[in-house]
Amino acid sequence: MHNIEELLLDYLDGNLDKNKLAFVERYLANNPQMAEDLAGLKEIILVPNADIIYKNKEQLKKTKVFRLPLYTKYAAAAGGAILIGLFLWMSIDKNPLKENYVAKLAPKIETIKQSNTIESNTANITTAIKSSEKLNSKTVVKQSYRETDIAIKQITPKKYKKRIIEPGEEEQQIAFENKETVNQTPVIIKEDILATLQTIQLTEINTNSFWSTPVIINQSKMILITEPKSLRSRFEALIPNELAKVEARVKSTIKEVGSDNMKEKIKSAFQFNKLKEALVPSTVQETITSIQ
Amino acid sequence: MTVQEYNNSVDQYSDSVYRFVLKLTRSRTDADDLVQISFEKLWLRYESVDFTKVKSWLFTTSYRAFIDSKRRARIDYVEVMPDGIEKENSYQFELKEILNKALDMIPEIQKSCILLRDYEGYPYDEIGQILDLSEAQVKVYIFRARTKMKQILTENFNLS
Numbered sequence: 001m002h003n004i005e006e007l008l009l010d011y012l013d014g015n016l017d018k019n020k021l022a023f024v025e026r027y028l029a030n031n032p033q034m035a036e037d038l039a040g041l042k043e044i045i046l047v048p049n050a051d052i053i054y055k056n057k058e059q060l061k062k063t064k065v066f067r068l069p070l071y072t073k074y075a076a077a078a079g080g081a082i083l084i085g086l087f088l089w090m091s092i093d094k095n096p097l098k099e100n101y102v103a104k105l106a107p108k109i110e111t112i113k114q115s116n117t118i119e120s121n122t123a124n125i126t127t128a129i130k131s132s133e134k135l136n137s138k139t140v141v142k143q144s145y146r147e148t149d150i151a152i153k154q155i156t157p158k159k160y161k162k163r164i165i166e167p168g169e170e171e172q173q174i175a176f177e178n179k180e181t182v183n184q185t186p187v188i189i190k191e192d193i194l195a196t197l198q199t200i201q202l203t204e205i206n207t208n209s210f211w212s213t214p215v216i217i218n219q220s221k222m223i224l225i226t227e228p229k230s231l232r233s234r235f236e237a238l239i240p241n242e243l244a245k246v247e248a249r250v251k252s253t254i255k256e257v258g259s260d261n262m263k264e265k266i267k268s269a270f271q272f273n274k275l276k277e278a279l280v281p282s283t284v285q286e287t288i289t290s291i292q
Numbered sequence: 293m294t295v296q297e298y299n300n301s302v303d304q305y306s307d308s309v310y311r312f313v314l315k316l317t318r319s320r321t322d323a324d325d326l327v328q329i330s331f332e333k334l335w336l337r338y339e340s341v342d343f344t345k346v347k348s349w350l351f352t353t354s355y356r357a358f359i360d361s362k363r364r365a366r367i368d369y370v371e372v373m374p375d376g377i378e379k380e381n382s383y384q385f386e387l388k389e390i391l392n393k394a395l396d397m398i399p400e401i402q403k404s405c406i407l408l409r410d411y412e413g414y415p416y417d418e419i420g421q422i423l424d425l426s427e428a429q430v431k432v433y434i435f436r437a438r439t440k441m442k443q444i445l446t447e448n449f450n451l452s
Contacts, residue, residue, distance in 0.1 A: 006431040037439060044438045044445070046391065046410035054310035056324065060331045061299045 008034075012042045297343040302331060305347050308412060309354050315395065315407055316358050326361065330354040351412070352422045355404060394444035402437040405430050 004027065010016050011024045028035040293301075306327055314323040330353045334341060341349055395403055401423065408419045409430075416430045423430070 003428060003432050005435040006428050009431045009435040037442070041438050041442055044442045046395065046406060048308070048311055048411040049388075052307070052311050052314065054306040054324075054327055056328075057302050057306050060302045060306060060328065062295055062335055 008038060012038070293338045293341050293343045293346060295338070297346075298335060298338045301334070301343065301346045301350070305350050306331065308347075309350050311411060312351060312407055313354050313358055316355075316400065316404065318396065322361070326354050326357050329357045333357075347412075348414075348418060348422055351408065351414075355422060390445060390448050391441070394441040397444060398437050398440045399433075401425075402433045402440075405433040406437040406441075409434055 007016065007020060007024050007027075011021070016024060028038065309330060310323055310327050313326040314320065317323050317326065330350050333353050334346070334350065395406075398406075404423055405419055405425075408414045408422060409416070414422070416427045416434075419425070419430045420427045425433070
């Protein structure tokens with residue numbers, strides 16, 4: 001089925017076969033007005049004006065350029081993406097436990113900082129550790145250790161590293177050393193004492209939190225974190241045998257009472273307030289109070 | 293297509309593309325822009341365009357660029373006198389003027405069809421490809437365009 005206008009144009013162009021030509025001629029015979037309109041229509045042809053030219057041809061022309069194949073562009077983009085990803089990966093701490101912990105416990109660490117009571121600190125950390133109950137027990141131990149480790153990092157001044165003592169075994173330094181040279185001026189000593197006291201407080205928190213969770217203690221090696229070794233000698237010089245007594249008491253208590261009753265025993269073993277009073281002059285005490 | 297063939301296509305087809313879009317836009321500035329856009333697009337993919345089909349490619353691209361620009365800017369094109377028209381004898385000049393006016397009075401799609409047919413000599417099926425129409429539609433549009441132009445010429449010059 002053809003539109004009559006389409007056929008009429010083909011008629012003007014002379015492109016109709018016999019059947020269609022006969023059809024169109026019959027149509028025109030029956031429509032004289034259309035036949036009249038058609039007359040002269042073939043002459044209505046537009047002629048382009050050759051004077052109209054595009055003047056900026058030279059601007060459109062190009063010289064040969066070296067083009068990299070398309071795949072090289074993709075390869076370069078992929079390489080760049082890999083480098084950026086590698087850079088980001090290296091710049092981010094890769095410990096997922098730590099990230100998880102930081103995200104989970106950041107507000108709690110802040111709470112710990114603001115709190116001076118052993119009970120509240122213990123409760124905070126214990127709650128945090130219990131929140132990881134979905135993991136198996138071994139993982140829980142590791143994560144708990146790391147969480148505590150991070151808690152200490154958050155509060156302890158950076159220049160102090162920590163070492164780890166496993167009660168009931170030979171004391172061994174696992175990973176940390178104090179790499180910075182300790183200044184011997186009195187001011188620095190006061191700072192050291194302050195920092196150490198904070199560390200001891202956290203040690204206590206860590207200890208309580210660990211041993212308040214039976215599942216953990218059954219699986220762990222009863223890790224105990226203590227103050228930096230470099231400061232230990234200073235404490236011992238100021239208060240001979242005090243720290244050794246504390247450690248010895250912890251170890252013996254573990255052996256005596258087992259894990260279930262350790263929490264209360266450890267609390268009494270660490271009498272840090274007394275230690276603090278013995279170590280720090282009254283002027284520094286005020287500073288400590290104001291900082292805390 | 294090579295770079296040399298690209299440059300050849302500039303020499304061979306830029307004028308006809310320019311005349312085509314100039315009739316559509318009735319603005320030298322807009323026509324210049326459309327020609328430039330069309331050839332820039334061609335340059336970006338000249339390696340994948342067959343030189344034997346580059347003319348149709350250019351008309352297709354320039355027509356789409358015209359439609360896009362018209363939609364985007366809602367350009368109300370105004371008629372301008374193109375450069376290069378020398379005033380011949382008054383009858384011929386007046387006839388061209390009437391033809392131009394008659395051309396501007398027909399719908400845009402009809403104008404595009406008849407321009408490609410008369411200016412460039414394209415067969416109906418290729419015009420359909422360029423303008424994204426069926427061959428039958430192209431024939432109908434051209435027939436209506438010629439009828440309308442004849443009517444205008446008849447009214448102004450008593451042609452019959």
